[in-house]
Amino acid sequence: MQSELELASLMASRLCHDIVGPVGAIQNGLELIAEDEAMAEMAMDLIKKSALQASAKLQYARMAYGAAGGADELDPGEAGRLTAELFKGERATLDWAWKGGAQPRTEVKLGMLLATYALGAVPRGGTVTVEYGEGGLVVTAAGETLRNPPFVDVTTGGGEITDPRGVQAKIIAMLAESGGWRVDVASDGSRMTFRTVRR
Numbered sequence: 001m002q003s004e005l006e007l008a009s010l011m012a013s014r015l016c017h018d019i020v021g022p023v024g025a026i027q028n029g030l031e032l033i034a035e036d037e038a039m040a041e042m043a044m045d046l047i048k049k050s051a052l053q054a055s056a057k058l059q060y061a062r063m064a065y066g067a068a069g070g071a072d073e074l075d076p077g078e079a080g081r082l083t084a085e086l087f088k089g090e091r092a093t094l095d096w097a098w099k100g101g102a103q104p105r106t107e108v109k110l111g112m113l114l115a116t117y118a119l120g121a122v123p124r125g126g127t128v129t130v131e132y133g134e135g136g137l138v139v140t141a142a143g144e145t146l147r148n149p150p151f152v153d154v155t156t157g158g159g160e161i162t163d164p165r166g167v168q169a170k171i172i173a174m175l176a177e178s179g180g181w182r183v184d185v186a187s188d189g190s191r192m193t194f195r196t197v198r199r
Contacts, residue, residue: 002160002170011065011171013164018057025050056085064112065171073102076111076132083112083130091125092143098132106179107137107196113172114139114183114194120149121192136181136196146192155183155194 029047032039060082063074080096087094098111111130118128118141126143151169153159157177161170176183181196 007167007170010161010164010167014167015061015065017164018061019054022050022054022057026054053089056082056088060086060112060116064109064116072105074105074108076100076103076108079108079112080130083115086116087119087128090119092119092122092141093127095127095129098130103132104179106175106181107132110172110175110179110181110196111137111139113168113175117149117155117168117172118192118194121146123147136198138196139194140191141193142191144190146187146189148187148192152185156185157182 026047029043029050032043032046063079063082076096076098080094080098084094084096094115096115111132114137115128115130118139121141122128122143122145124143124145126141129138129140129142131138131140149169151159151161151163151166154161154166154169155172157173161167172183176196177199179196180199182199184195184197186193186195
């Protein structure tokens with residue numbers, strides 16, 4: 001049985017990995033300015049882009065992984081906006097079709113996590129669609145080339161992880177279970193569907 005301490009350690013590693021890239025780029029930009037003032041304009045563009053990227057990742061993580069201020073319900077529109085920021089620069093596009101008022105926190109967080117997780121299913125580009133209705137949450141990744149995202153078996157509730165790259169899959173499975181759901185994954189060759197189903 002995986003301990004909470006082990007999972008927290010893996011989560012910290014995952015989040016640090018996600019933020020180190022853009023923060024490192026900001027540092028590189030500042031060093032470039034210090035070394036060569038002629039490169040200042042290019043360096044500032046790099047700094048601005050990297051700062052926006054770091055901010056987007058932190059805001060997404062705060063809502064998708066964090067306590068979200070302790071609220072029982074979250075705004076799916078805001079969740080879609082934050083998730084869309086992470087799709088900028090990716091080959092796939094996000095179609096966040098989840099409309100309406102505030103919804104239970106667990107479902108909204110699952111939508112965010114499954115949307116970014118589904119990016120791994122369309123490495124050469126495509127569309128990730130997020131929908132929510134009476135039947136639950138449905139996230140579909142469609143593209144010319146499909147592959148199983150890493151640790152896909154963990155999302156359906158099986159196994160432990162020892163690699164920080166598996167944290168998202170593990171959190172998806174744990175969130176689903178906490179809300180009385182399980183995640184079913186199906187593929188027909190052109191699309192992969194992640195669907196929450198009541199236990």
